[in-house]
Structures are given as structure tokens and as C-alpha cells.
Amino acid sequence: MTRLIQSLSEISADYDALFVDLWGCMHNGVTAFPEAVAAMQTYRATGGKVVLVTNSPRPWRSVARQIAEFGVPEDAYDAIATSGDSARMAMFLGAVGERIWHIGQVFEEEFFQPMSLLEDPVAVTLVPLEEAEGIVVSGPEDPLADPEVYRPQFLYAREKGLKLLCANPDIVVDRGEVREWCAGALAALYTDMGGESLYFGKPHPPIYDLARRRLARVSPVEDSRILCIGDGIGTDILGAIGEGFDTLFITGGLAAKEFGTDPATPDRARLREWLAEQNLSPTAAISFLR
Structure with a gap:
């Protein structure tokens, strides 16, 4: 049964490292959560290691710059593993070909910068859909628009047999008070239409392999x-349980409305019933990371 706790310190001594999600746990897409930052700083002060594991389509250095602007300082973590880095490696190994149709915003084109750690990467070129061998989705061009707007292009892509590389499996995120669509929503649509989507972020194994490697550089x-x-x-939670990790579910994030009117005080009975519906049992749950 999932244990409801009030503070990370109640269970942190049982672990030598944390794999911590960013959006919804450490920040809300606009600003950092001070209590979460303090919890990570305190945990690291006791010798614990923190790897931020995020479905951001960005390279890890870009994420580090972004969260610094939000107010997450470098002393709150040891390393960062991003879905973007995991997906970029697959792309430069040729997972979806050399000529790529990219769906995303202009600032996300950093995704296509070369990776120095690969000896012989594929020479990727961005082209219109009609010339493409594959698709890379880092996010919708308009995160507020219904993903269905891509149905005509996806019909054409499916008929051509193009694979879609999804750089962020999240369906939605909350940027402050605004809920936005993510790349995962487009990939899900393409899959539902009969296309083939490739995933590299949570809940899929590649990002956990990357997180383990990033952690091993710091401490085994x-x-x-x-x-x-x-x-x-x-x-x-699904991805971590699938990898055999213990989990701490933040109830005050994406699913906050499922557990009552006060996100800081989730209703235990509603939480228990909802988790049973999900057929998942996190090790512990907490309203907000602190």
C-alpha cells in the first residue's frame, strides 16, 4: 500500500540517490518551488545524489540554463538526464533516417546540434514533409492547439511509412496555470492512426539507462x-516501477484535482481509489516535494 508522507526526510535515509522529475516537481514551467529546491539541497548535504530526469526535448545543458532562470540552482542536483539527449542519440544513429521533417518551435532546434560523443553520426538535414525520410517531434508548434491539427500531415506520413521519433513522451504539462500539449500527444495520435512512433523518455527504458550512466559518473x-x-x-511512476525502482508520487501536480479541492491535503480515500484505477502502487506519495 502507498504510504502518504509529509516530507521527503521521512524516507530519504533509505536511499543513496534520487531520480527527480522537473516539471511539476521542481518547477511549474515559470518558477522554481522553493521547498523542493531546499529538499534537494538538504538531501545532497547528507551525501545523497540527485539526478534530474526530465522528458524535456532539450539537451541537458539547455535544461540547466532554463532551470537556473526559474530559480533551481546548481547545488540542488548532481546531474541531468533528458529525453532529448536520449532521443538525439537515436536520431544521430539513424533511427529515422537522414532527411527529417521537424515539428516543434524554433528554440527547440538546438535538438539537432551535433553530438560530439558519437564517432560517425548520421548527417541530419531538416526538410519539408514531402522530402522527409522520418519525423522528429520535439513539441507542437502551438502548444495550445489541438493535436488533431496534424492529422492531414500524419495521414500523408503514414502512407509513406515514415517513423516518428518522439523527443518528449509527456502528453500535457502545466505552465503556471495554463495546460499545454506536449510531443507525446502528437506521437499518440500518429500511433492511433497506424503510424510507428519511437519513444526515448519516461516511461520507456532508454532514459533510465541514461540516468544510470549520468549517476555512475558521480557515484555508483x-x-x-x-x-x-x-x-x-x-x-x-509507471516507468520507474517498470525498472524496479521505488517511487514517490507527487499528488499536487498533474493529477491534483483527482484528490480533492486542496492540493496541499490530498484525500487519502480518493488517492487510494485513483491509484487502484491506475493499477499502480507507488512506494509513497506526497502533496508537494519538500
Whole structure:
């Protein structure tokens, strides 16, 4: 049964490292959560290691710059593993060909910058859909628009047999008070239409392999001593349980409305019933990371 706790410190001594989601746990897309930052700083001060594991389509250095602007300082974590880095490696190994149709915003084109760690990467070129060998989705061009707007292009892509590489499996995120669509919503639509979508972020294994490698550079830690923290039941929690990790579910994030009117005080009975419906049992749950 999932244990409802009030503070990370109630269970943190049982773990040598944390894999922590960013959006909804450490920040809201606009500003950092001070209590979450303090919790990470305190945990690291006791010798614990923190890897931020995010479905951001950005390279990790770009994420580091972004969260610094939000107010997440470098002393709150040891390393960052992004879905973007995991997906970029697959792309430069040729997973969806050389000529790519990109769906995303202009600032996300950093995704296509070369990766120096690969000896012989594929030479990727961005082209119109009609000339493409594959698709890369880092996010919708308009995150407020219904993903269905891509149905005509996806029909054409499916008929051509194009694979779609999804750089962020999240369906939605909350930027402040505004809910936005993510790349995962487009990939889900393409899959529903009969197309083939490739995933590299949570809940899929590649990003956890990357997180383990990033952690190993800092300190070797057994999986049994790692706690995964996140607010996405179908990404953070599902993926971590699938990898055999213990999990801490943040109830005050994406699913906050499921547990009552006060996000800071989730209704225990509603939480228990909702988790049973999801057929998932996190190790512990907390309203907000603190």
C-alpha cells in the first residue's frame, strides 16, 4: 500500500540517490518551488545524489540554463538526464533516417546540434514533409492547439511509412496555470492512426539507462537504493516501477484535482481509489516535494 508522507526526510535515509522529475516537481514551467529546491539541497548535504530526469526535448545543458532562470540552482542536483539527449542519440544513429521533417518551435532546434560523443553520426538535414525520410517531434508548434491539427500531415506520413521519433513522451504539462500539449500527444495520435512512433523518455527504458550512466559518473548506486520522484503517473511512476525502482508520487501536480479541492491535503480515500484505477502502487506519495 502507498504510504502518504509529509516530507521527503521521512524516507530519504533509505536511499543513496534520487531520480527527480522537473516539471511539476521542481518547477511549474515559470518558477522554481522553493521547498523542493531546499529538499534537494538538504538531501545532497547528507551525501545523497540527485539526478534530474526530465522528458524535456532539450539537451541537458539547455535544461540547466532554463532551470537556473526559474530559480533551481546548481547545488540542488548532481546531474541531468533528458529525453532529448536520449532521443538525439537515436536520431544521430539513424533511427529515422537522414532527411527529417521537424515539428516543434524554433528554440527547440538546438535538438539537432551535433553530438560530439558519437564517432560517425548520421548527417541530419531538416526538410519539408514531402522530402522527409522520418519525423522528429520535439513539441507542437502551438502548444495550445489541438493535436488533431496534424492529422492531414500524419495521414500523408503514414502512407509513406515514415517513423516518428518522439523527443518528449509527456502528453500535457502545466505552465503556471495554463495546460499545454506536449510531443507525446502528437506521437499518440500518429500511433492511433497506424503510424510507428519511437519513444526515448519516461516511461520507456532508454532514459533510465541514461540516468544510470549520468549517476555512475558521480557515484555508483544500486537500483534498490534509488528513489524515483514524479507527478506523472503514466510516465514518472509507471516507468520507474517498470525498472524496479521505488517511487514517490507527487499528488499536487498533474493529477491534483483527482484528490480533492486542496492540493496541499490530498484525500487519502480518493488517492487510494485513483491509484487502484491506475493499477499502480507507488512506494509513497506526497502533496508537494519538500
